[in-house]
Amino acid sequence: xxxxxxxxxxxxxxxxxxxxxxxxxxxxxxxxxxxxxxxxxxxxxxxxxxxxxxxxxxxxxxxxxxxxxxxxxxxxxxxxxxxxxxxxxxxxxxxxxxxxxxxxxxxxxxxxxxxxxxxxxxxxxxxxxxxxxxxxxxxxxxxxxxxxxxxxxxxxxxxxxxxxxxxxxxxxxxxxxxxxxxxxxxxxxxxxxxxxxxxxxxxxxxxxxxxxxxxxxxxxxxxxxxxxxxxxxxxxxxxxxxxxxxxxxxxxxxxxxxxxxxxxxxxxxxxxxxxxxxxxxxxxxxxxxxxxxxxxxxxxxxxxxxxxxxxxxxxxxxxxxxxxxxxxxxxx
Numbered sequence: 001x002x003x004x005x006x007x008x009x010x011x012x013x014x015x016x017x018x019x020x021x022x023x024x025x026x027x028x029x030x031x032x033x034x035x036x037x038x039x040x041x042x043x044x045x046x047x048x049x050x051x052x053x054x055x056x057x058x059x060x061x062x063x064x065x066x067x068x069x070x071x072x073x074x075x076x077x078x079x080x081x082x083x084x085x086x087x088x089x090x091x092x093x094x095x096x097x098x099x100x101x102x103x104x105x106x107x108x109x110x111x112x113x114x115x116x117x118x119x120x121x122x123x124x125x126x127x128x129x130x131x132x133x134x135x136x137x138x139x140x141x142x143x144x145x146x147x148x149x150x151x152x153x154x155x156x157x158x159x160x161x162x163x164x165x166x167x168x169x170x171x172x173x174x175x176x177x178x179x180x181x182x183x184x185x186x187x188x189x190x191x192x193x194x195x196x197x198x199x200x201x202x203x204x205x206x207x208x209x210x211x212x213x214x215x216x217x218x219x220x221x222x223x224x225x226x227x228x229x230x231x232x233x234x235x236x237x238x239x240x241x242x243x244x245x246x247x248x249x250x251x252x253x254x255x256x257x258x259x260x261x262x263x264x265x266x267x268x269x270x271x272x273x274x275x276x277x278x279x280x281x282x283x284x285x286x287x288x289x290x291x292x293x294x295x296x297x298x299x300x301x302x303x304x305x306x307x308x309x310x311x312x313x314x315x316x317x318x319x320x321x322x323x324x325x326x327x328x329x330x331x332x
Contacts, residue, residue, distance in 0.1 A: 008034035011188065014090045015039065015071065016078075016099040018046045020144065020170045021204065022128050023067040024177035026098050029184065030070035037090060038068060042075040067177075078109050091116050091123060096184055100128040103138045113199045123197040124187040126180055132203040142204050144170035151208030156215055158228045165228075176207040232291075237283040238262065241320055242295055247303035248320040251310060256280070258315055265313050266297050 011034040015026040023038070023046070030036040040046050046068070052061035076083040088111075091097060097116065099106055106112045106127070113125045127133065130142020148154050148166050158165030180202050187198035209216065215226045218234075226234060231241035231250070238259075239252045253259045256279070263272035271293065277283050283290055298306060303319055310317035319325070326332060 004032060006033045008032040008188075011035065011096065012037065012090075012094045013096040013098065014087070014094045016087075016097065016101070017128065018100060019048055020067055020173035021176040021180065022098050022100040022126075023048075024174060025126070025128075025180035025184070026071070027067050027069050028177065028181040029096070034096070036071040037094075038071040038073045039076050039087065039090075040073055042077050045073070045075065078111070084110055087111055088116070088119055091120050094120065094123065095188070096124045096126065098126045098128070098180070098184075102141065103127075103129050103133045117197060117199075121197055122191055122195060124184055124191065124200065125197065126184055126187075126200040126202070128176060128180055129201075129203050131205045133201050137205075144173040144204065147172040147204040147208045151205060152212060152215070153208060156212075156226050156228055159230045160228050162228065172204050172208040172211070175211050176202060176204050179207050179210070232287070235284065236280060237287050237290060238294055240291070242291075242298050244298045244303040244306050245301055249298075249303050249307050250318050250320055252316045254316070259283070261313050261315050262310070265309050265315065266294070268293075268297055 008029060011029070013026050013029050013034050013036040015023065015036050015038045017023055017026065018040075026034075026036045026038070038046075044050065046064060048064045048067070049061055051063040054062045056062050056065060076086050078084055078087065107115075113127075116123055116125060129138070130147065131137035131140050142150075145166055148157075148171065149164070151172065153171070154164035154166055157167060180200070183200045183202065187200060191197060218224045218226055229240075233239035233252075236252070236254060239254065241248050241250050251262065253262045259277075259280070260272050263269060271277060271290075275282075276286055277290060301309075307317050307319055321329070
């Protein structure tokens with residue numbers, strides 16, 4: 001069986017993208033064995049090279065290294081004819097091109113899909129933009145944080161009585177990268193069967209909206225506009241972060257069997273038998289009272305003791321780690 005790092009051996013990717021979404025998509029392709037040539041501007045390169053602190057030991061911004069592993073970097077000034085000719089030469093021997101300029105920029109440079117398709121009909125050309133290649137907002141710039149707000153993700157993230165909150169990582173960028181790399185793999189599969197290249201078009205907006213999943217269907221199907229629930233789940237109780245004696249853990253009881261298991265481990269058989277809590281719908285209605293009772297019981301033991309006890313009983317539970325704790329965990 002071939003290793004993951006050899007799955008895309010022989011595939012060459014020309015990466016004209018910057019910041020996170022495009023570079024992360026091409027980094028995943030590199031992890032699968034593709035040769036990725038990252039094209040940067042001669043003056044300063046990718047913006048994320050300068051997003052510091054924090055910095056790597058050699059002084060470069062650590063942000064850049066998060067999404068540019070395993071690539072060859074070259075500099076080309078696309079505003080000069082010689083630079084554009086170099087890109088065309090790369091495309092002749094390439095398989096995939098990824099770019100995330102504002103819509104119309106690549107066409108203005110003479111490097112749009114139709115032009116490069118004439119050079120290499122097998123080319124898979126992937127364009128990533130903020131709001132899409134068409135529509136009234138196509139000209140708008142769009143960083144991840146802007147899209148977290150626009151797509152509604154911030155409106156459903158944070159405490160119920162607090163302000164909208166952005167996630168701690170560039171989540172829309174990451175989601176877009178995953179969609180983009182999957183689309184590229186599908187296009188390469190299509191090309192292997194037909195010999196045809198493809199034009200792929202993704203936007204942060206569309207991928208951010210796709211990430212709404214059940215919050216979107218709650219509105220589209222049921223007319224409900226979801227609010228902010230903190231760490232809790234709008235449709236399940238208990239399913240949230242709880243404070244133990246020395247820290248926080250996450251617990252999820254997604255069905256009645258797990259609810260009974262939760263009560264058993266907690267040592268509260270009375271709660272399991274209480275008619276006010278004998279269905280998930282009733283527990284959701286009594287959320288405030290139930291959460292207060294659960295937290296009073298959890299205060300008796302440490303976070304790790306509870307995680308071990310719940311896990312041993314087959315109940316989904318885990319610690320809420322900081323980043324250092326994540327990388328110190330033996331499973332990681």
